[in-house]
Amino acid sequence: MEKFLNSIQPLPSSALRTLRERLLVWYDGHARDLPWRASRDPYRVWVSEVMLQQTRVAAVVPHYHEFLRRFPTVKKLAAAREPSVLAAWSGLGYYCRARMLHAAARVVARERGGKFPETSEQWRKLPGIGRYTAAAIASIAFGEAVAVVDGNLERVLQRITGKALAGEPLWQTAQLFLDRERPGDFNQAMMELGATVCTPRAPACLTCPAVELCATRGELASIAKTARQKKREIHYALDSRNGAVLLVRRALEAQLMAGMWELPEIADVSTAAGKQRIPRVAPNDSGGANTLLFTLRHSITVTDYSVCVWNSTAGRQENGEWILRRRLPKLALTGLARKILRKAGLLEMRRRTPGHRYGSPTPHPESFPMAGHLKYRP
Numbered sequence: 335m336e337k338f339l340n341s342i343q344p345l346p347s348s349a350l351r352t353l354r355e356r357l358l359v360w361y362d363g364h365a366r367d368l369p370w371r372a373s374r375d376p377y378r379v380w381v382s383e384v385m386l387q388q389t390r391v392a393a394v395v396p397h398y399h400e401f402l403r404r405f406p407t408v409k410k411l412a413a414a415r416e417p418s419v420l421a422a423w424s425g426l427g428y429y430c431r432a433r434m435l436h437a438a439a440r441v442v443a444r445e446r447g448g449k450f451p452e453t454s455e456q457w458r459k460l461p462g463i464g465r466y467t468a469a470a471i472a473s474i475a476f477g478e479a480v481a482v483v484d485g486n487l488e489r490v491l492q493r494i495t496g497k498a499l500a501g502e503p504l505w506q507t508a509q510l511f512l513d514r515e516r517p518g519d520f521n522q523a524m525m526e527l528g529a530t531v532c533t534p535r536a537p538a539c540l541t542c543p544a545v546e547l548c549a550t551r552g553e554l555a556s557i558a559k560t561a562r563q564k565k566r567e568i569h570y571a572l573d574s575r576n577g578a579v580l581l582v583r584r585a586l587e588a589q590l591m592a593g594m595w596e597l598p599e600i601a602d603v604s605t606a607a608g609k610q611r612i613p614r615v616a617p618n619d620s621g622g623a624n625t626l627l628f629t630l631r632h633s634i635t636v637t638d639y640s641v642c643v644w645n646s647t648a649g650r651q652e653n654g655e656w657i658l659r660r661r662l663p664k665l666a667l668t669g670l671a672r673k674i675l676r677k678a679g680l681l682e683m684r685r686r687t688p689g690h691r692y693g694s695p696t697p698h699p700e701s702f703p704m705a706g707h708l709k710y711r712p
């Protein structure tokens with residue numbers, strides 16, 4: 335192991351010490367004011383780390399507050415029914431994260447008497463906790479000297495060392511860089527640097543605290559790869575009467591968003607009308623007319639959807655149900671269904687908490703089945 339570590343030693347010890355000091359001073363003065371940074375409580379750190387996987391910081395913040403309002407402790411989360419947890423997660427996507435978080439909360443509450451693991455090794459034994467998340471929680475909440483690696487950190491380390499590090503050498507290099515006195519802050523500082531200064535396309539080297547020790551000063555900017563976005567058009571029927579709206583429940587065995595509620599999807603009405611462009615009015619299957627209410631855009635992983643919402647009688651739907659409007663806020667809706675219902679005025683906008691600055695994307699850690707190929711949080 336010693337030989338291996340010597341072979342990847344990226345900088346002399348004195349340079350590493352300087353880098354740690356500069357980075358921590360920079361972090362103390364420049365870190366974004368994010369709500370989960372106000373506490374080292376393991377439950378709060380854990381919830382934030384899971385939410386931040388594959389999701390933008392700005393999108394996470396309101397959900398983070400709302401989720402903790404509904405489930406303020408791990409015991410409350412463990413005692414909740416799954417539909418309530420999914421409803422609180424609605425809008426964040428990748429619902430397997432919510433299911434895993436819920437399952438792990440039950441293990442902590444029931445098998446560990448509510449006591450959290452304290453080391454990254456113990457955290458990894460919980461459902462859905464991978465190497466990144468375990469290291470992030472253990473270093474931030476318990477001060478364990480263990481390094482994290484995510485997309486941002488990978489890019490920063492590659493640029494500073496000038497090496498295309500990957501796999502185990504990358505993790506070992508991150509561990510060599512780590513400040514053992516303040517491991518949680520150092521991990522966050524490296525990720526913050528990647529999210530706000532050493533960004534994929536335009537690293538701001540002139541303002542970087544590591545510039546004098548950096549081997550590339552941005553020359554490896556092309557290391558970052560961007561996923562190619564696909565485009566798709568999709569049509570939904572919005573049928574709302576007598577204070578209720580017709581929704582369809584996704585199959586429980588569906589790979590994505592199982593058991594969540596959404597609007598009935600309908601065939602491409604522009605094709606049905608025989609026109610190239612989307613008409614304002616088009617015939618529907620039952621011989622009536624569909625009226626185009628509005629369009630919106632929605633992105634899921636590598637697909638950008640152009641969504642057309644039609645005022646339409648969707649007809650009889652398998653797994654369809656009329657849902658009273660007052661039940662909608664607590665229903666496990668897909669993010670897109672929530673967006674449509676809000677735009678249609680059938681669901682109130684979620685209130686945002688003012689007072690924070692959210693800028694560039696932050697790193698995302700472990701990948702999930704649908705988005706394993708996305709390297710950086712979009």
Ligand code: SF4
Pocket residue numbers: 490493494531532533537538539540542543544545546548549550551552553
């Ligand atoms: S000097 Fe530039 S390339 Fe190097 S770490 Fe800083 S921002 Fe990234």
